[in-house]
Amino acid sequence: MAPKKAKETTPDEAAAKKEAAAAKKQAAAAKKAAGGGSESKPTVKKETKVTVTGEEAVNTIYEYLQVQNRPYSATEIFTNLHGAVGKTHVPKHLKELVERGNVVECTSGKQVVYHIVQDTDSKYSEEELAAIRSESASLSAQLATLRSQKRELDHKLAKIRSAPPLEELQEKVEALKEEIAHREEILEPLRASANDLTDEQKEAARVLEKDRDAARALYYRRKKSYKELLGIICDGLDKSPDKLIEDLGLEEVPI
Template identity: 35%
Template sequence: MSKGRAEAVAEACGILLRYLQEQNRPYSAQDVFGNLQREHGLGKAAVVKALDQLAQQGKIKEKMYGKQKIYFADQEQFDMVSDADLQVLDAKIVALTAKVQSLQQSCRHMEAELKELTSALTTPEMQKEIQELKKECAGYTERLKNIKAATNHVTPEEKEQEEVGIETDEDYNLKLPDP
């Protein structure tokens, strides 16, 4: 193994150990590779070798689940947490969860108000809309006036006869022969 590769494995070991201790949860080699690939550009083979090396050194623990290995930080390095501390943390979690829900509700309310305000017309737009409606109304008024002034109105009786289609002999000046 060249000196460059040894340094790369040592650097990868340091990165992986720090990552597992910060996260303090179990990961498979694939999960660690996926999470750290973009940040540090580590290859999968380097990640697997470094995790196995850390496990052999006793800095992290590994467990086999079927064919897959799970790696996690050694829990003995962390301080023991008392039940009282856990209860304090649980209370903080409940308080922060309530605060988050309150802020989310406030955010939704503000977004709805913003949407309402952005969809409302501005004063110049409203004035323009009023002018257009007045023009439209004037056009309808003029049309109504012309219709009322027309002299060839159809009476309701004539309209009904035309719709029904009733024709009389008198309409066509037809006379029946005498018997």
């Protein structure tokens, strides 16, 4: 298969292309002459750090330690001052402050720290200090008393919390009432015919009465626990026992 022939350019088309290239070249030259060939980026001026020296540097370190009022190492002081004093000058000026008696040098482990000289003059007189010590001793005694009272209250609270809940007490009271009623039914005919009882029946009656008395004593103990628990609940709800019994629909049956 024969290759395709390239499209021939007419004289008019060649002239048009030549004019377009010349116009493009002329526009580029004009733009370059006007200074628009490339945009220049604005230069950012770096902020220079102000480093103090001499006595001004000594005062800067001293004022910093005075304001902070805590120990720092030479490296920490240089870092916290953000380069206001040269790194190699900080230890030198600290030594100078130590020699002047304005700063104390201490060794903490492997690190050397510096802090401002503390004022040892007390603003309190001996009488005032004695009064403060006396008050401190009195407060310590009060604190010991309060702690003892707290332990007692915690013990009472633990005892109250270990008591059976109200619902359980109510169930036990009802069970005791039923048991007492049942025993009363057994005792009633025996009492009516006490004179006709045999010795065995009388002994059985005595056993029943003894059991009844034991059940009654247990009932009163349970009732006492019920009253105590009811009082605690009433204190928490800010209600009287009678009002709470009425609201809960409880009924107290005397024995």
